[in-house]
Amino acid sequence: xxxxxxxxxxLHGLSAEAMVTDLVAFxxxxxxxxxxxxxxxxxxxxxxxxxxxxxxxxxxxYKVENFYLYRFCRMPKNSEDMESLKPRERxxxxxIVPRDPMELTxxxxxxxxxxxxxxYQAKQAARRPPSRD
Numbered sequence: 829x830x831x832x833x834x835x836x837x838x839l840h841g842l843s844a845e846a847m848v849t850d851l852v853a854f855x856x857x858x859x860x861x862x863x864x865x866x867x868x869x870x871x872x873x874x875x876x877x878x879x880x881x882x883x884x885x886x887x888x889x890y891k892v893e894n895f896y897l898y899r900f901c902r903m904p905k906n907s908e909d910m911e912s913l914k915p916r917e918r919x920x921x922x923x924i925v926p927r928d929p930m931e932l933t934x935x936x937x938x939x940x941x942x943x944x945x946x947x948y949q950a951k952q953a954a955r956r957p958p959s960r961d
Contacts, residue, residue, distance in 0.1 A: 901926035
């Protein structure tokens, strides 16, 4: 992907250290742990240890990068074909700029997780073949 296509991605050129620092400064360790469930945000949290973990653990890095894009920068969700790309490979239309970070509370996080679980269960149920009673 060219630099021109990447200019509309808030992650382009952003180091893991800068991203974690921004997230911790706005949300704090407790909210990040509640939202993402990563132990690097709970057990003796520090920016250097979180960055080290994210550099070694691709799935966790993607999880944090998605959180940064869609909760912290509040970028619009992409089409399904863009969702298959890694967060750093996604681009956004010209003129779309990051907005103020989403305020989060423990209650909001719990409600979002509950809704996500309900959506997951509904998708799973829709995939099951009808029972033969």
